[in-house]
Amino acid sequence: MKKVYLDHSATTRTDEDVAKLMMEYMTEFYGNPSSIHSFGRITRKAVEEAREKVARAIGAQPDEIIFTSGGTEADNLALRGVAYANKKRGNHIITSVIEHHAVLDTCKNLAREGFDISYLPVDEHGRVNPEDVKNAITDKTILISVMHANNEIGTIQPLREIGAIAREKGIYLHSDTVQSIGKIPVNVDELNIDLLSISAHKFYGPKGIGCLYMRKGARVLPISFGGAQERKRRPGTLNVPGIVGFGLAIEKAVASIQEQTAFQSRLRDKLIKEVKNKIDYVRLNGHPTERLPNNVNLSFQFIEGESLLLSLDMKGIAASSGSACTSGSLDPSHVLLAIGLSHEIAHGSLRMTLGKDNTEEEIDYVIEVLPEIVERLRAMSPLYADRAKSGNHQTKGCCSNVH
């Protein structure tokens, strides 16, 4: 059976060159980079070279990079680290309702500890309005955290505008750029970002490694203790294979942004267009143009996203419903509800995220298989039967009662 992987926003296949390099740093060069001897010197040098690559990819300096276990830890360190280091200045944090749970749940915990959190709404395309950011600022605001691109619907935020506001008011701006790094250009100075989270496994690097960029002079307290590594901001023996793999992966991903954007967005647009042509009562979620080149998020009326996923899986197609992290719970995605979808429509959602190894043939296969599956599932839906009988047909490709 064909196997088509369309879940690159959940994770990616590790690049072969990256995996090969990592293997060397497990079996051949295995010294602890904190050690004085030659074994340690070799890995220390490799770690510093990787740090330079990561810094270069986002327009930062190497000593502004703190390696972490991934995006989740980087988000935790950014929010908790800034909150506690700047508590004397204020206790107010501004974020948005569509953040990843790594940010939202950390905010929830900070709220229990006495911090005051404002959650900004988004428009129907999933964009935060910079004016809302400006209006939410008080004299107690110490941090603004807005993601660059959303992991579910792919919407890209007006970060430059938000960054300019934060800079003018002297408030830290953190951005979860886990989904945008390697897909669209990210430069910390152009966007006025003070703290930024990265995770290697979203761009063909290994799982379990990432970093927090902290602008020089930013006041951030550690959230764990026990060693002097990473300037005491993140103690623990460095994950050398992960770090060298991360360095190579980010270098390769950033170098191929232009080529991959052209390739993946063409397949993305073909997929969206053909699905809308062949299937009724479907809508595209997220921004029509300000979206990641690899993201397709569709809602199909009258069906359950979970049954759709299972049927696709039986055809060898790997996709995701609302969000990988919330699969298994019955609550629809907080992002889809935030853009105004009803529970019913949100439940019928499907996310397909492309990657560099997908082919046009694979996309054609999805275009062939998906309409048959949707038709079969709808045939079992009493709601759909009622709709067909009443002759209340909506315009093709539209799903107008979604709000």
Ligand SMILES: *Cc1c(COP(=O)(O)O)cnc(C)c1O
């Ligand atoms: C995947 C993801 C994370 C979590 O990163 P991990 O390295 O898996 O912990 C955080 N934020 C966003 C937007 C993500 O897509």
